[in-house]
Amino acid sequence: MRPRLRLALVVFAAIFVASAAAAEPIGSHFTLTPFGGYTIFDGNLRFNGQPLRDDLYAGGRLGYAFNGWLGFELAGGFTPTAEDVPGGADVDFTHASGNLMLTPFTGRYGGPFLFVGGGAARFKPAAGSDNLDQGLVEAGGGLNFWFTDAIGLRLEARNLTWVPKTSGDPKRNYQVLGGGITLALGARPRDSDGDGVPDRADKCPDTPIGAKVDANGCPLDSDGDGVYDGLDQCPDTPKGCTVDARGCPSDADGDGVCDGLDQCADTPRGAKVDAKGCPLDSDGDGVYDGLDQCPGTPKGCVVDSVGCPKDTDRDGVCDGLDKCPNTSPGLKVDQDGCPIEIIERETELLDTGMIRLQDVNFATAKSDLMPDSHPVLDVVGQVLVKWPELRIEIGGHTDARGSDAYNQKLSEARANAVLDYLMQKFPQLERAQFTVTGYGESRPVAPNTNDLNMAKNRRVEFVVLNKDVLRREVERRKLLKKDESAVPDTTQTK
Template structure:
């Protein structure tokens, strides 16, 4: 076939591609297609083969509403113009298809691909050539699953530069896939000012502030939305509970990330640092005698220890800063031992207790005043697990 004829056919296809319908089509992305086809195949003159009908089958896949991939097999029962011998022609190709106006019922498309042809004459050996093709066609959607189609291709041989023409018509059946979601109006079901098709967190409660994705704000980034967060402003990286509050593992009222004395036993009184405080167990200057007013406090410690049978304590004695280090070291040890002896006498096991003196190395308050020195003549308890 002469090149001028090819140009005429391509021109006709371009005119056809300009057509379009105005009714919504049902082209589905992700659908598989099966297309029985019938048509004709026109051989170039110097191939000495007669033009004959072709019969074929195409199997394809729609990547989206525009792009598709299709494999096609055709059979042409032709004959040689030289000797009249029968020649079986087998054509196979893989094509990429691009659909225009894919949301209409009448859909034009362009196609291009590669493949091959095998000629099997009765009186000679087989001959195979590689091919490339381009062209286009029209698809008309009869319903959601059935398409009427027509197709024209210019086919070129790599080996001998033959220019052939193939045309076909048939039906395409769609299996699976889904229609592209069409938003015919902007809907905001939860009233958060982010339209439903953009909203990543649908169902946000009324009045809750959201980010551009439609999700409630989480200002402190603790994983709990602000409207549910009972402890806003949690520092970055601090673990929180489902209410958005920092963890308090030992339940002493001081959050773990602030607790300088973790694992405080249940029922113990703690200071702002989370450390067990023994208020009222103070000593006179240079003395380690336990005052009667301290018995109630120490008895409460006995109760705590009995409620926590696995708990062990280090009893730490302290002094003010008057006197030498060696003197105050012995004095602080005596104070710690005095408290330990009291607890043992009340039934606490000896192996759960230890005593240590810290002299005036760890003042609780300044030693510059008489009141401050009185507060530093004390004992503290450190849980040991």
């Protein structure tokens, strides 16, 4: 192989492995390539008996790509050569051919191509002898590098084989090595990310498939949730909501207010919330609306876990509002939960200095309290709890049946039984407040002449020993009542 041919092949190989470019044209299109290079003539070729000098080549290529791997191309070129002897005559070499183009490996950055075809060539001397016309078989290959989807670099090695008209004449081979800038015409613009905006105009070339974009090819996010329109399955998410990968708001506590806007992120399931995601408690009982099974609970009531008022003594007034929380069952109470009988007994105490009970029942001839006596004594106990400064005598009384000694002993035992019950039921009472006396039948309130009168005589009396305390309280209440009833003086100015 001649030194010039070896040098040309080395240069071509170096260019072949050069860095790739950007993107090839897409779809069917035309190509136009101004081409320049170098022609190497067969060393055995003789024109007018003289060899020809290898020289520069200028030409062009016009092709049509049917798709990414198949096309057809017209090629032609011109080399101004001369006889390779001192004073040799100038000779112009031209050729033209049609070629089938194959691109076996298509890629974004271009790739190799092969071609084969046929055509004709002419050697035309500047003066003197006749032209030499030849039929040619052309074949070769090369590499395309695309800078954009419209402009690329073409490198080519082409072999032109002269096919003699007579079989006895030897074949001659010429090589054209070179390259040119290829222009792609009519190709579909490349859109690498499939967003409808060609790469050359796309300012956001890596848009995810399916995302909607603006005129610059950049993804749209109308609701500002970080998930692009087109991919966002919940496109109208309120600003500030935390969303999942689909663009739908997350609501960890399930209260209907999305995370990110929810200012009370751990709301119990089922609770009703306000616009900020915070639980509502309309009745202020500490149990949220939606979970509250008794939503109209009065303010101040103690409630259970489902928001229903507690009523420990079952008097109809809820705990928390009940000012007499230990009312005995069956007693009628006022709006404060206090038995009406307590008020009556306290009034009796203030008016008379004593409380007289004639419906405290004991076992016959015994000091054992009957259960039906407990509510009556509970009323007295609740009155006495309010008066810790009083000193009280508990006096037991009987009717006239039995001996004096027996009745005295029985009445004292029954008075002690009453005190024991009160101390047990009302531990806030102090035993030192009380004395116990058994009067027997010595102080009847009615003649023991019939059953009704004897029932009146069987009684327990709570007598105040320090009545001055009661008098002071009576006076205090009179003054309060007087102040409340006084007409305000509207003549005074502030």
